[in-house]
Amino acid sequence: MIMKVFITRVIPEAGRRLLLDAGMTLTEWKEKRSLTAEELIEQCKEHDALLSASTTINAEMLEACTNLKAIALMSVGFDNVDLDAATKAGIPVSNTPGVLSGATADTAFLLMLATSRKAFYQHKKIAKGEWGFFEPTADLGIELNGATLGVFGLGNIGIEMARKCMGAYGMKVIYHNRNRNWEAEQKLNAHYVSFEELLAQSDVLSVHTALTPETKGKFDRAAFQQMKDTAIFVNTARGGIHNEPDLINALKDGLIWGAGLDVTNPEPMDANNELLDLPNVCVLPHIGSATVQTRDAMAQLAAKNILAGLAGKELPNIINPEVYS
Ligand SMILES: NC(=O)C1=CN([C@@H]2O[C@H](COP(=O)(O)OP(=O)(O)OC[C@H]3O[C@@H](n4cnc5c(N)ncnc54)[C@H](O)[C@@H]3O)[C@@H](O)[C@H]2O)C=CC1
Numbered sequence: 001m002i003m004k005v006f007i008t009r010v011i012p013e014a015g016r017r018l019l020l021d022a023g024m025t026l027t028e029w030k031e032k033r034s035l036t037a038e039e040l041i042e043q044c045k046e047h048d049a050l051l052s053a054s055t056t057i058n059a060e061m062l063e064a065c066t067n068l069k070a071i072a073l074m075s076v077g078f079d080n081v082d083l084d085a086a087t088k089a090g091i092p093v094s095n096t097p098g099v100l101s102g103a104t105a106d107t108a109f110l111l112m113l114a115t116s117r118k119a120f121y122q123h124k125k126i127a128k129g130e131w132g133f134f135e136p137t138a139d140l141g142i143e144l145n146g147a148t149l150g151v152f153g154l155g156n157i158g159i160e161m162a163r164k165c166m167g168a169y170g171m172k173v174i175y176h177n178r179n180r181n182w183e184a185e186q187k188l189n190a191h192y193v194s195f196e197e198l199l200a201q202s203d204v205l206s207v208h209t210a211l212t213p214e215t216k217g218k219f220d221r222a223a224f225q226q227m228k229d230t231a232i233f234v235n236t237a238r239g240g241i242h243n244e245p246d247l248i249n250a251l252k253d254g255l256i257w258g259a260g261l262d263v264t265n266p267e268p269m270d271a272n273n274e275l276l277d278l279p280n281v282c283v284l285p286h287i288g289s290a291t292v293q294t295r296d297a298m299a300q301l302a303a304k305n306i307l308a309g310l311a312g313k314e315l316p317n318i319i320n321p322e323v324y325s
């Protein structure tokens with residue numbers, strides 16, 4: 001029987017090929033705008049499986065599309081999906097863990113280093129014709145050698161970030177997590193600390209948890225107040241984990257030294273956002289996993305999950321396993 005897969009964006013050929021070679025019929029959303037909620041429902045009703053690249057999947061859609069045999073997300077994060085509703089609708093959902101950890105940690109590392117040297121600000125100055133002259137005390141950065149990296153969420157990406165920082169700058173690693181990660185602690189010689197200690201001791205604080213009700217708005221004014229005024233805040237996880245007005249004020253009031261963000265709240269960020277004008281800030285448009293190799297691997301993994309679901313098997317990267325009980 002021919003199975004039909006709906007794909008919410010154009011995905012790398014590596015993933016499409018796996019599905020096509022298995023005899024699937026594909027419909028890709030090729031328009032330069034996101035699907036509306038109604039369009040998503042309309043499409044999903046006509047298909048057997050959904051491969052979703054950062055589309056909101058709400059209860060209404062899931063209740064309307066119980067025909068779906070699998071939803072494969074092309075992401076690790078699943079805060080855009082109503083997982084309880086998916087389970088209630090009997091639809092298995094998968095994500096793409098692991099394959100994007102290196103690329104996303106590279107992005108966190110890039111933001112840390114670029115922020116520490118005000119790199120994006122300097123680039124903008126040149127573009128505006130403001131190369132200037134040699135001023136021994138102007139626009140200085142800070143060095144990272146021997147600094148303390150604080151990881152909030154020592155999972156796949158947090159571990160990769162810690163490795164890179166240790167290798168490049170001999171950074172000391174401390175972390176705070178829901179649960180202690182004993183294995184990573186041993187491998188990285190990382191020290192578990194309370195959230196308050198993480199705030200107080202980090203020279204660079206890098207966020208790597210999922211966005212959940214517990215982490216939403218976790219980095220607010222009260223948190224920034226407890227950080228060093230020389231600290232760099234890096235967030236490549238989700239914009240909702242920091243409170244943006246509080247972050248702007250923390251930077252302007254000198255509570256912290258700088259910020260590097262791959263994720264904002266909302267996305268896309270408004271072009272007039274104050275953060276874009278601050279010298280010690282570097283912002284990227286959510287490109288954590290955006291390399292050729294990583295996007296190929298993500299598309300392939302998502303495709304493998306779809307194929308398993310359509311063959312009546314458990315999705316290898318299932319995130320709502322209770323759907324099978
Ligand atoms: N910027 C980008 O393009 C990308 C962003 N991400 C984001 O990064 C997040 C992390 O990804 P992975 O490292 O692969 O996930 P992971 O599940 O391997 O690691 C997350 C860690 O956070 C910990 N954690 C969860 N809730 C916590 C809490 N309330 N307090 C303290 N620790 C908590 C978990 O125990 C786990 O160790 C994803 O959820 C996603 O939102 C992921 C990939 C790319």
Ligand SMILES: O=C(O)C(=O)CO
Pocket residue numbers: 074075076077078100288289
């Ligand atoms: O995987 C994720 O969660 C992302 O944000 C995009 O790769």
